[in-house]
Amino acid sequence: MAVTQATRTNTKETLRNHARRLFAERGYEGVSMRDIAGSVGIQQSAIYNHFPSKQHLLVDLMESHMHRLLDAMYRAVESDATPVERLTQFARFHVKYQLEESDDVFLAYMELRSLEPDSKAIVIPLRNEYERTLREILEDGAKSGVFHVADAAVVARGLLAMMTGVTVWFRDGGRLDRETVANTYVTTALQAVGYKG
C-alpha cells in the first residue's frame, strides 16, 4: 500500500518498515529497490538519500533488530532468578516477541546468508550472545539437578529453533490465541529439558 506525502513524516523510518515487510515476505534477493520505493510511494532513486545501498538497508534492519531483541530479552529474564524461572521467562518472552516482531525475526533468521562478510561479523556475535543466554540457563539448571539435558548447547539451539518456528504457522484469529500458544511452548520447553514440574 502506497503512502502519500501528507501521511509520511519520516521517510527513513517508513522505508525501514516497508523494506522489513518485503524482505521478510520475498527474501532480500527477491525484492528490488523499485519494489521498496513503490511500496512507500517514492521513486527508487530517493532511497539513496537515506541509505547508501541495498546492503546497508539490510544491515540497518538486522543490526537494530538484534539490539532491540537483546535489550528486551534482558529486561524479561531476571538474572538472579532460578533456572526454572529464567527458562520460563525466556521461553515466554521469545515466543511472544516472535509473534509481535515476526518480520524482524524471520529476516534476521533467514537473511544472514545475504550479508557480506563485514556485516556478518557484526550480526553473528549478537546472535551468539542471545543463544548463549539460553544455554547458560540450561547449564545452571543441569548443575543444580532440576534439568536433565544430554548436551546444553544442542538443546539450547533445538529450543530456539522450536520456538522461532511459531512464526511460520501462527495467525491471529486462528484456533489458538497468542497467550495459549506461548503457554504451550513454555510447557514443552520445560518438559524438553527434563524438568519434572
Add this chain to the structure above:
Amino acid sequence: MAVTQATRTNTKETLRNHARRLFAERGYEGVSMRDIAGSVGIQQSAIYNHFPSKQHLLVDLMESHMHRLLDAMYRAVESDATPVERLTQFARFHVKYQLEESDDVFLAYMELRSLEPDSKAIVIPLRNEYERTLREILEDGAKSGVFHVADAAVVARGLLAMMTGVTVWFRDGGRLDRETVANTYVTTALQAVGYKG
C-alpha cells in the same frame, strides 16, 4: 566446481545436483541460470533442453524431495508400533535424514515462498502429510497416557522445527558426531512430549 564433458553421463541429473546445492546456499532468487550452468560446465541456454524454466527446475527438486522423504519416513516408522517406539523412530529418522540430505531439506523448508500457486498446491499437501504423521503419533501417545502434550498440533510443529534446525549448525568433524546428535534430539523429543522414560 565445473564438470567436464567426459565425466558427465547425465546432464539432467547433474543439473539437479548443482541447482540443489546452489539454491540451498544462496536461495532461489539469489541464483541465476548462468550460475547453475557455470557450475555444471555448460552454457546457460543448454539448461532449457532439460527444464522448461527456472521455476520448473525448483518444482522438480522440491516435489521429488518430498516424495523421497515420505517414502523413507514410512519405511523407518513402524505403523503398528507403540507411540514411544514410533516417536523414537520418527525423530531418529528425521534428524539423520536432515543431515544426509540437508540441501534438499533446507530448500524445501525455505523456498516454499518462491513457488508459484500451482506448484505450491502440489508441495504443501505432501508437507502436511509428513507433519500429520508426527501429530498422530503424539495424539496416540496422549490417548494412551504415555505422552502429555497441551496441543498435539502445536507440539508436532515445534518438534519438527526443533529437529529440522539441526542442519543450521551441524558440521561433520565437529565436537559431536551424527549418532550422538541424533540421540540427543530423540531424548529431547521424548522429554518434550512428557514421556517419563
Add this chain to the structure above:
DNA sequence: GTCTATAAAGGGATAGAC
C-alpha cells in the same frame, strides 16, 4: 544436445534539475 547470439525486461546505482 550444446553452442553463439540476441531479444526484452529488470537490476542497482548515479547525475543533475528543482
Add this chain to the structure above:
DNA sequence: GTCTATCCCTTTATAGAC
C-alpha cells in the same frame, strides 16, 4: 529530499547453426 533520465549490467528465455 524528491524528481526524471540514464548508465551499465544481469536476468530469463528464445532462435537458429552445428
